[in-house]
Structure formats: C-alpha cells, structure tokens
Amino acid sequence: MADNEAFTYNGGKVEPGETQDIRYGISETYLGDPVRIPVTIINGEQPGPTVFLSAAAHGDELNGIEVVREVAYEWDLADLAGTLVCMPVMNVPAFLAQQRYLPIYDRDLNRSFPGSETSTGAKRMAYRIYQNFIAPCDLGIDFHTSTRGRTNMLHVRADMSDPAVARLANAFGSHVIIDSSGSDGMLRTEASNRGTPAITVEMGEAHRFQRELIDEALAGVESVFAEYGLRETSTVNWPGWRTVISDENEKTWLRADAGGIVDMHHERGALVHRGDRICTITNPFKDDNVTVVAPFTGLLVGVLENPVVYPGNPLCHLVELKDNVRRVVEREQSASPESPV
Numbered sequence: 001m002a003d004n005e006a007f008t009y010n011g012g013k014v015e016p017g018e019t020q021d022i023r024y025g026i027s028e029t030y031l032g033d034p035v036r037i038p039v040t041i042i043n044g045e046q047p048g049p050t051v052f053l054s055a056a057a058h059g060d061e062l063n064g065i066e067v068v069r070e071v072a073y074e075w076d077l078a079d080l081a082g083t084l085v086c087m088p089v090m091n092v093p094a095f096l097a098q099q100r101y102l103p104i105y106d107r108d109l110n111r112s113f114p115g116s117e118t119s120t121g122a123k124r125m126a127y128r129i130y131q132n133f134i135a136p137c138d139l140g141i142d143f144h145t146s147t148r149g150r151t152n153m154l155h156v157r158a159d160m161s162d163p164a165v166a167r168l169a170n171a172f173g174s175h176v177i178i179d180s181s182g183s184d185g186m187l188r189t190e191a192s193n194r195g196t197p198a199i200t201v202e203m204g205e206a207h208r209f210q211r212e213l214i215d216e217a218l219a220g221v222e223s224v225f226a227e228y229g230l231r232e233t234s235t236v237n238w239p240g241w242r243t244v245i246s247d248e249n250e251k252t253w254l255r256a257d258a259g260g261i262v263d264m265h266h267e268r269g270a271l272v273h274r275g276d277r278i279c280t281i282t283n284p285f286k287d288d289n290v291t292v293v294a295p296f297t298g299l300l301v302g303v304l305e306n307p308v309v310y311p312g313n314p315l316c317h318l319v320e321l322k323d324n325v326r327r328v329v330e331r332e333q334s335a336s337p338e339s340p341v
C-alpha cells in the first residue's frame, strides 16, 4: 500500500508515522502574549481519511476534552490508517474563565466559523482554527455538553439530509440523533457545507467529567473509526435502538408555568409515560405545588440540573418515540435495576 501523505498547516508539517503536540497561536492577550490552543496531530503510516476531534468550543463544556485526550494519548494508534487532528480545547480564553462564551464581548466561538482574517476577535480565532485544522479534514466530530444548569443524554446532532453527514451520524451509534441543519457560524454546519462532513455530540452537563458518558462517546469514536477504516480492530456499533428526531419535533422542551424550586422525579434518559409526574414546582413554604405531567409518552433527552425556574424556563426535553422503539426502550429500562443515567 502507498504511504500516507504529510499533514501540513501554516508553519508546520507532520510526516506519516509522526505525532506532534502543537501549541498553535490563534490570538493575543491584552498583554500581547500569544493565545495558543493545544493541537495533537497523529499521522498514520497508512493512508486513510483525515479526521478532526474537537472539544470546548464552549469553554465550560468539559466532557469532550477527556474524550479527545483519551483517543490521542491512551489509544494504541500504531496501525492508524489516516490522520487525526485532535483539539481538546478550542476556546482557550473561555476555558480559562470557565465560561461558555469568549470573555471578549461574550462572543460565541461556535457561531463564528469559518471565521475571517479581518473581522472580530472571535472570527479571527475561528479563522485560524478553521483554515489550519478543520478545512484539511475529510470529516470530524465536535463535542459539547448541555448548557450550564441542564444535562442531557448523549446524542448526536447532524444534518441528516446530507448523505455524507448522515453516514457519520449513524456510524457514531448513539440512541438519539437530532436532525437539524444547525445555525450560521456553527462548526459542524459550516464544515459540512464546505466539504468536511461533521456532527456535534452532546453529552451531559458543563463543568464535569462524567465517566459513563465519556466511555459512551469513546465507543462512538471507535465505531466511526471502524466505518471509515481508520483502525482494523474495531467494528461499527449498532446501539440496539435508535430514534431520529426531526427539527420541528425538537421543540418539545416543557417549560415552567410557575416560578419556583423544582423537584425533578426522573433522570436524563428515562422513559416517561403520558400522565406520569415529571417534576413538581414548589415554593419556599412547600404549598401550592405545581405538578408537571408528561403530555405524551417519551424519552427525557434533557433535564434541568439547577432546580430554580422563572415561568417560561425550560424544565426538560421530552422526545416522542415510535411505538416499536418505545417497546425496545421499555424492555431495556425494565431489565436494568437502576434508572438509567
């Protein structure tokens, strides 16, 4: 078989069979010091696709950092066919501040792709990342968590109308796929529209490492590597059941009709039946409690973590399941002694 090609970026080159840890400058601080993101490039000896794995585009979303680092440093990649571009922390200023957005005018790095050389600070950072480490890739996975104060079960977000993106989304092997084209400036959207099919993986909550979700995501990465032939050892994972939720049905966040303190009765990933109590909104005196019941039978993809709400705040993300899927989930959940997390 022919040798793999070298991976080149502005200022460097990674030869086949070589791994490089890079700190790549994407901006400068108020003191004029470089803002540098960590990038690990693992170039296999055998030819194959170039794949990016990225995390912490939102600085407080930590689970993905561990996923990317474990692939880069703990997996045996001696037989890798292709190239991995691993970016465990893309939004360094927000990561340092442990917040979602760039501390500069609260810009959202994940609405700034593919970036611009001459525009805002956020877009210049996005540009450096995109040009050097995203555009050369054949496909990629961007890891996120729920927004602070909420948690969600691991799921994929992808534009399933794009066959190349759908192949990647299915290969990840999650139970739930949310089918949406995404927003302007979003990494997965802009990359997919420019010839690098990409998906977002959402998992758990901000500010945490959640081991069981990290393991689930690592299995997803392994499955993707099998689908695209990056590693011979792994096989493509079928999750047992799968539901693809379309964009319109995505807006099933149940919202609070009363302000108060929420007592949530289920964990993320639980199946609730129509009429089941999902949560109770209480006041300081624990009277006049408001019970929130499931309007239909479905899966709790996301739930509140921080238990305080104003009227109108989201309580949970309930997703309807087709009958055949629901039966499989019922069987699975009644078989496990503990409630799923």
Ligand SMILES: [Zn+2]
Pocket (backbone or CB within 6 Å): 057, 058, 061, 144, 145
């Ligand atoms: Zn995010």
